[in-house]
Structure formats: structure tokens, C-alpha cells
Amino acid sequence: MSQPFIEARNVGKQYGQDIILERVNIQVQEGEFVTLVGASGCGKSTFLKMILGTEQASSGELLLNGQAMPNEPGPDRGIVFQQYSVFPHMTVLENVVAAKGFQKASLSGYLFGKEKQQAKDEATEVLTQVGLSHALNRYPHELSGGMKQRLAIAQAVICKPRILLLDEPFGALDPGIRADMHRLILDLWKKHKLTIFMVTHDLKEGFYLGTRLWVFDKLRHDPHAPNAYGASITYDLPVGETQDSLYQEITDQIRPDSMATEQTETVL
Numbered sequence: 279m280s281q282p283f284i285e286a287r288n289v290g291k292q293y294g295q296d297i298i299l300e301r302v303n304i305q306v307q308e309g310e311f312v313t314l315v316g317a318s319g320c321g322k323s324t325f326l327k328m329i330l331g332t333e334q335a336s337s338g339e340l341l342l343n344g345q346a347m348p349n350e351p352g353p354d355r356g357i358v359f360q361q362y363s364v365f366p367h368m369t370v371l372e373n374v375v376a377a378k379g380f381q382k383a384s385l386s387g388y389l390f391g392k393e394k395q396q397a398k399d400e401a402t403e404v405l406t407q408v409g410l411s412h413a414l415n416r417y418p419h420e421l422s423g424g425m426k427q428r429l430a431i432a433q434a435v436i437c438k439p440r441i442l443l444l445d446e447p448f449g450a451l452d453p454g455i456r457a458d459m460h461r462l463i464l465d466l467w468k469k470h471k472l473t474i475f476m477v478t479h480d481l482k483e484g485f486y487l488g489t490r491l492w493v494f495d496k497l498r499h500d501p502h503a504p505n506a507y508g509a510s511i512t513y514d515l516p517v518g519e520t521q522d523s524l525y526q527e528i529t530d531q532i533r534p535d536s537m538a539t540e541q542t543e544t545v546l
């Protein structure tokens with residue numbers, strides 16, 4: 279097998295005395311679509327932040343192409359959060375052009391002349407891909423939740439990341455809109471040959487969208503010291519094209535408190 283694109287070797291993470299993650303060992307090849315599920319607070323977002331470069335492992339090694347993961351965000355890694363992270367005072371087009379500008383090395387992030395026109399053309403192209411070509415001149419407050427999330431995705435995609443990190447990106451959207459977003463993300467994944475890591479609280483969504491599903495859970499518990507042990511990846515499953523029998527098996531096997539109690543319905 280070729281060198282993994284991303285590899286975690288015995289990765290652990292703690293904040294002060296609290297152990298969040300321990301003994302995380304994984305290898306991921308470029309082009310995989312990994313979905314991450316697990317109880318609230320078990321460290322899924324923390325793991326994404328370590329790939330993004332805004333958090334570092336406390337122990338072990340996290341590698342990108344065999345080298346230490348850069349300890350700051352870079353254009354090769356884009357992220358979309360559940361809460362819409364767009365600039366409220368800019369139009370849809372300006373938001374995406376600005377995202378491209380911040381990618382530039384210039385301190386101001388401003389683009390000028392030919393470069394700016396090129397960024398506008400690229401932004402228009404990406405906004406067409408995410409279905410927002412009719413809303414280029416609207417402001418975020420004039421957009422629906424789904425449209426805002428399409429905009430946030432366009433901001434990430436224009437930077438041409440190789441890795442796209444999605445932290446519950448559809449959690450705030452209603453089921454009908456989520457089905458549209460699923461189609462969009464699968465299209466972008468294929469078109470741009472992305473490697474995706476997506477946190478979701480919806481197990482069915484995780485099974486449907488991913489090529490691989492990770493369950494984060496604690497293997498060790500001390501009832502007197504709940505933060506003495508961290509979560510690991512307790513299941514690493516090939517998924518995709520909803521495998522109903524496997525889905526049922528995992529639903530039955532993972533601890534009842536491993537998933538959020540919130541019941542969300544996924545329309546597939």
C-alpha cells in the first residue's frame with residue numbers, strides 16, 4: 279500500500295488534566311470520504327481541528343504525506359462549520375472573492391486589477407457549482423440557511439483545498455434541504471477529487487455520504503474520574519450506498535449514549 283495521505287500514530291489530545299482523545303491510529307488515502315460520529319463532547323471537532331492545524335496533538339504523530347501536519351491552517355485544508363461563517367457586510371460574490379484574497383500571501387488580503395477580475399470569474403464559477411449563480415449580489419441576511427451554507431462551502435472550495443473538513447455542516451438545516459446539500463457535497467467531492475472528513479450526529483447521514491465511517495467512543499471508563507480517559511476510534515467501517523444490515527448492526531452495538539439524543543431525520 280502506498281504511503282497514506284493522512285496518518286495518525288497513537289495520537290492523543292488533552293486540555294489541562296482532561297484527556298479528550300487517546301490512541302488514535304488511522305491511515306487515510308487521498309480521495310476518501312470519512313464520516314465521524316460519536317457522543318457529544320468526545321473529541322470529533324478536536325480531531326478536525328488537528329487536521330486543520332489550529333490544534334496540535336498532545337502525544338503521538340499526525341502526518342500529512344509522511345510529514346508532520348502543519349501547525350497552522352493552509353490553503354490545502356478548508357473547513358465549513360455548522361454556524362454560517364460568512365461576512366455579513368459583503369455580497370455573496372464578494373464573500374467568495376474575499377476568501378480567495380485571504381488565501382493570498384498579501385497581508386491585507388485585498389486583490390487588485392487582473393488578479394481581482396480573475397478571482398471574480400473563479401468565484402462566479404464556484405458559485406454556479408453550488409447553485410448560487412442567481413444570488414451573486416445578495417447579502418447573507420437575504421439568504422436562507424441552506425443558501426448560507428452553500429456560500430460557506432463555496433468559500434472553502436475556491437481555495438482549492440485537497441482536504442475539506444465539515445463540522446456538522448447540515449445540522450441546522452431541515453431534512454428536505456439536507457438532501458439537496460448531500461447531492462451537492464457528493465458532486466463537489468467527485469469533481470474536485472477532495473478528501474473529506476465530516477462530523478455528523480446523524481448516523482444514517484454518515485452511512486450514506488461516507489466511504490468510511492469512524493465511531494469515536496471511550497474504551498476505558500472511570501466513573502470517579504470521567505475525564506481520565508479519552509475517546510478512540512472504536513469502529514472504522516467501509517460504508518457508502520447505505521448498507522442497511524451493517525447500519526442496523528452498528529446502531530445496535532454502539533453504546534446508547536454514544537450518539538446525541540437529538541433525533542434528526544435524513545432524507546436519502
Ligand SMILES: Nc1ncnc2c1ncn2[C@@H]1O[C@H](COP(=O)(O)OP(=O)(O)OP(=O)(O)O)[C@@H](O)[C@H]1O
Pocket residue numbers: 293298316317318319320321322323324325
Ligand atoms: N480549547 C479548549 N480548551 C479546553 N477544552 C476544550 C477546548 N476545546 C474543546 N474542549 C473540550 O474538549 C472536549 C471535546 O470537544 P469537541 O468539540 O471536540 O467534541 P465533539 O465530539 O465535537 O462534540 P459535539 O458533538 O458536541 O460537537 C469537550 O469536553 C470540550 O469541552
